[in-house]
Amino acid sequence: MFTNGNSVLKTGDWVKGKLKNGELIIGFIESQSILDGVVKVTVAKSDNREMLGKTISTLSKNVKKLPLSKAVNKEQILFLIDLALLTGDEAWFIELSSKLNSINELVNVVR
Template sequence: MLLKTGDWVKGTLREGELIMGYIESLDNPGIVKVTVVTSDNHDIIGKKVSMLGERVKRLPVSNVSNKAQIQFLIDLALSTGDEEWFIELSSKLNSMNELVNQS
């Protein structure tokens, strides 16, 4: 399984902390830099950590199907500073709202 920048991953750090986040960059061969979005170690949330690629697992891409999920992901896009994703999600939400208003 090849990892690439932007992939959402989960993994375990050397000290055993569980993390979930996205790959910020691929450094030296076998090393990934992950921006931590959630962790059982609250001190590293929002920070970038370097770890072995073999210690992370790519999360499956999920299809967003309802308004609440999109609103949650919009909040996540804002908290991670991902403008492109925010615009994409906002467009989906606006399309859903237009469909509801046309009924």
Template sequence: MYSNTNAILKTGDWVKAESQDGALIIGYIESLSSVDGVVKVTVVTSDNNQTIGKTIPFLSKQVKMLPVSTVTNKAQIEFLLDLALSTGDKEWFLALSSKLNAMKQLVDGVH
């Protein structure tokens, strides 16, 4: 775990950063190095399409942790399901699928 100016960082956290060429990067922390304070971020979305899918090192002070969002509707869950698939996060995918199924059952119970 690392502390930067705003939070304790750990593997799996979603962060944003600015690349050396000024592109906005959003991704998750793949790994942390306790020796040199470097976090390796796997890029999920960016202004620079060539960086998407790559893992880029940043100093911990260069990244900002994204706030944890609460999912409130079907469209958000479906978007996050796609994201879970693209990142290969099976646990997250299963949790989101369960949440979506619970929403569907609730709606079906009303009709």
């Protein structure tokens, strides 16, 4: 865990950044090297499709921690489920699927 000047970065945090060649990325920190100031980010979104799903190394100063998001509607949860599938995060997928099922049950009760 270390700071990149704006916030404390930890393994598992979602970040966005710009790489040396100008590519934009959004992903989560897979690991970090405090000595080098380097984070390894698994890319979930990028303007370069070849980067998707890859883990890349970049300086911590090149990424910014994303704020925590509280998904409140079905569309947001569906998007996050796709993201969990893309990144292979089974625990997150199960959590989101549970939220989606709760929303669907609530809708069925109201009908």
